[in-house]
Structure formats: structure tokens, C-alpha cells
Amino acid sequence: MNKTLYNTLIELSPICKKDYLSSISVDCVVFGFYNDKLKVLLIQLDGLDAWGLPGGYILKEEDLNKAANRILEERTGAKDIFLNQFKSFGKTNRSENVFKDCPDDLWHKQRYISVAFYALIDYHKVTPVVDKYSAACEWKDVDNLPDFMMDHQTIFESALLQLRKDLNYKPVGLNLLPEKFTMPELQRLYEAILNKELNRGNFYRRMKRYGILNKLDETRKGGAHKAPDLYQFDKEAYKCSLENGLSEIW
Amino acid sequence: MNKTLYNTLIELSPICKKDYLSSISVDCVVFGFYNDKLKVLLIQLDGLDAWGLPGGYILKEEDLNKAANRILEERTGAKDIFLNQFKSFGKTNRSENVFKDCPDDLWHKQRYISVAFYALIDYHKVTPVVDKYSAACEWKDVDNLPDFMMDHQTIFESALLQLRKDLNYKPVGLNLLPEKFTMPELQRLYEAILNKELNRGNFYRRMKRYGILNKLDETRKGGAHKAPDLYQFDKEAYKCSLENGLSEIW
Numbered sequence A, B: 001m002n003k004t005l006y007n008t009l010i011e012l013s014p015i016c017k018k019d020y021l022s023s024i025s026v027d028c029v030v031f032g033f034y035n036d037k038l039k040v041l042l043i044q045l046d047g048l049d050a051w052g053l054p055g056g057y058i059l060k061e062e063d064l065n066k067a068a069n070r071i072l073e074e075r076t077g078a079k080d081i082f083l084n085q086f087k088s089f090g091k092t093n094r095s096e097n098v099f100k101d102c103p104d105d106l107w108h109k110q111r112y113i114s115v116a117f118y119a120l121i122d123y124h125k126v127t128p129v130v131d132k133y134s135a136a137c138e139w140k141d142v143d144n145l146p147d148f149m150m151d152h153q154t155i156f157e158s159a160l161l162q163l164r165k166d167l168n169y170k171p172v173g174l175n176l177l178p179e180k181f182t183m184p185e186l187q188r189l190y191e192a193i194l195n196k197e198l199n200r201g202n203f204y205r206r207m208k209r210y211g212i213l214n215k216l217d218e219t220r221k222g223g224a225h226k227a228p229d230l231y232q233f234d235k236e237a238y239k240c241s242l243e244n245g246l247s248e249i250w
Helices: A003-019 A064-076 A152-166 A183-194 A200-210 A235-244 B003-019 B064-076 B152-166 B183-194 B200-210 B235-244
Strands: A020-034 A037-045 A055-059 A083-089 A113-120 A134-141 A213-219 A229-233 B020-034 B037-045 B055-059 B083-089 B113-120 B134-141 B213-219 B229-233
Touching (some): A020 B020, A113 B113, A183 A229, A229 A235, B020 B152, B200 B213
Parallel strands (some): A020 A113
Antiparallel strands (some): A213 A229, B020 B055
16 A cells, blocks of 8 residues: 555544444446446556455445445446445455555444445446545456455456346346447347357347337448347336346246 | 333443444344245344344454354254345434434444345244344244334345245255155245246246256155155255356346
């Protein structure tokens, strides 16, 4: 840890102690999609090599979900993001390495249980914000990640696993794709998340069966091939299946 | 709140403050299955009408998952239970009603974020334990529940919803049924969880496709009808599908 970060921590510690709940933090795994690549938003603490997930603390009079939304907005400028709380992480030695040279009564050095959320965000609507603790806040390719600090690798992997599971019964894409998109673009999003190729015919049939897509009277112009059809999500049907699940197996 | 509970709280408050993490608690939704009914284990605080979920706090040097297992064991005597952490609950006013007549510095009166787990337990292996705070600890039928205290109704409903979703990609039954069971018994467990009737043929086919059942060379004797076949879970296959999911849709 460098001197700048150390001094910032010492300065902010008493303010944090006054404003926030003890022992509990929030971490956000923010996914975006750009150039056919799944991305995740990471921060780098000032003077540290390893990267981490954007996170923060919960105000004493603030609902947990509101705290997560506030923290995300502070980092990305993005409002009203749909956040999926997926797991809380509470091993005893989660973060002791990072603050080992700091005084024991430093707010940030205490033990935290972290409630983790994942979010799917439109890459173009995000302005990564470097806060007081950080030297950088950047999108990184999910298939080419740097080293993580604390247990953030575990949290990230757990989020990606959950997102993949959620594909089985939740629609995905509304915040990751542009307003109008082609079926191949939607398929490439699914393939990026699942990290595997999907059969085109099966994908089309399944997507159509879900009833969440409206086919538009437009096509994507400009390519060398036959212009592909454009689609839009049916917002009502999308919202409904987000709440109730796409398919009931049983 | 009656005088007994009040005095217990006042007595335990400083001990709790010394031993446990602030601001964070654990609640357990414990499901059992008996007489074709899905059951949940509830407690009643001394002098309160409403019922609640068994819960507790996390020791300062204890992993979150270990805390959940310890709390569950203290209530049920059941060891090594597979616990599913499904959500954390953190509205600001979660529990203020219950402790409104207590001093503001009472440990139990502070604001808690609660990490909730659900567990599936063999009804016969549980010995409900009434602790210092409680007047009762009992199994209740899921389809005939008493009033809940705090936000425990919300936590319970969220657990049941999660269990139903989990049926889509996790095996269920190992801890809820006896060692040997018939297909109709397994089907009734699923029907109790889903609260709906299932088609017998579809159920049989799906279960066999999962490859987690071993058909035994025994039948269930004693009924008026043709003796039905007995099955056992294939422990290895069951464990594997618990970790990796029953079916990959994509």
C-alpha cells in the first residue's frame, strides 16, 4: 500500500465509523458487453497491483438494496440498475492482507461480511469513476482478467456462475444489447456469457418460444450478406418473465 | 414482550456484544417432510404471539457458513446439514417492533442485515431445542402457518420460492425422505414443495433421466395394491448433480 492510500484511509476512518453499519459491506460484479466480449468493471486501489470489485458500505439508515444502487451509481453514473443479489461472503480472513500495515482500529481493517450483487449494464451508459481510494476503474475482458485482491476472484467466479444459471430461467440482454439487435447478436451475447458455441437453430427456436422478442419491420443494412432481421425486447413480457421465470420445468 | 424475555435480553446483551459481529445475523428456514406434508421449523419468543425463524449471530472469529451450521445444530441437534444460503435481508425497519420497549443500547435492538439459509432436514433426526429466548420450537405445516414476527414471513416465502426454483436444477430428497422410498413417495415430496399435482408418467421419466436413483431388488410390502418398487439415491451421482446442476438447458 502506498502513502497516499494510507493517508486517505486514516482520514476517512472516523467518518466511516460514524456513518456506516459495522461488519458489513457490499461488492458489485458489473457485467457489460462490447465487441462480442463479456466485460467486468474492476477497480485498482492506489498503489496496489491486484484489482478488485467496486464496493462500499451501508449507511446506518439505508436499505441494503438502496446502498447497492448508490454504490453502483457512484462508480458508474448509471441509475436504476437492476441488481441481482446472489450471495454473501463471510470467511474470517477475507481481506486481512490488504490492510495488514494499518492500525487495528482502522474502519476498513475490521472483518466484513460482504453482500455481493451482480449487475448487467449497457457498456455505453457507464462512465467509470475513480474514487478516493482508487487509482483506476476500468472494464476488463472476462476471458483475460488481472489478479484479484482479497477474495474478489471467488466473488467474481460465483457471480459468473450465477449469471449462467440464471440464463436457464431469466431473460438476459435488455441492458447489455442496444435497443434493436439481430438474432446473431443476441446469440453472441449468450455465447460470451456461457463461454461456448450454441447451435443456431436451437437458439432461435428457444428464444422465439420465450415470447419476449418483437420482430421489427426493419433489417440491419450494410453487410455483405442478406440483411438480417432486427428485434426488440417486448418490455412487458421481459419484465414479467424476469419476475416469474422463463420456463417452468415442473 | 414479557418480563422473563426482557430480563434474559438485558442479561445476555453485554456477552453478545463481546462475542459477536455487530449488525449482522443469520436466519434459517428449516424444511422437513412428514406424512406427505412439507414442514418448517419455527420458534416462538417468550411472551410473543407471533412465530419466527431460528437464527443467531456470528462469532467474531467464525466463518459465516460455520455460524449457520452451529446455529442450526444448537436448535435441532442435526450435524453437517447442507445449508443453502439464498439471500440477505437488509431493510432498515426489519425488527424494530419486537424490541421497541427495550433500552436503545441493547445488543438485540440494533439494526441487523440477516443472511438467510434454507436447509432440508430429515424430520426424524431433529430434536427441536427451546433456547433461552424462546417459549417454543416446533414444526409447522407450510400450508397452515401462524403469524410471523419481524420480516420472517418475507424470508420464509423467499426460501420456499428459491427451493422451488432449485428443483429445476438441483436434486432434492436425500435429507427429506427415508433411505429407501417408492416413486410415489418421491413424487409426493415434489408435489408438497411445488404445491401442485404432477403428471405421474412425466415425473417418472424425468427422474429416471436424471440418473440419480438406484432401483433396489426389493418392493414395499404390506399395501393392498401391487407392491411398489423401492429406490435409493445414488449418493455419488446425487452429490455430483448437486454441485454441477441436473440439466443444462443451454
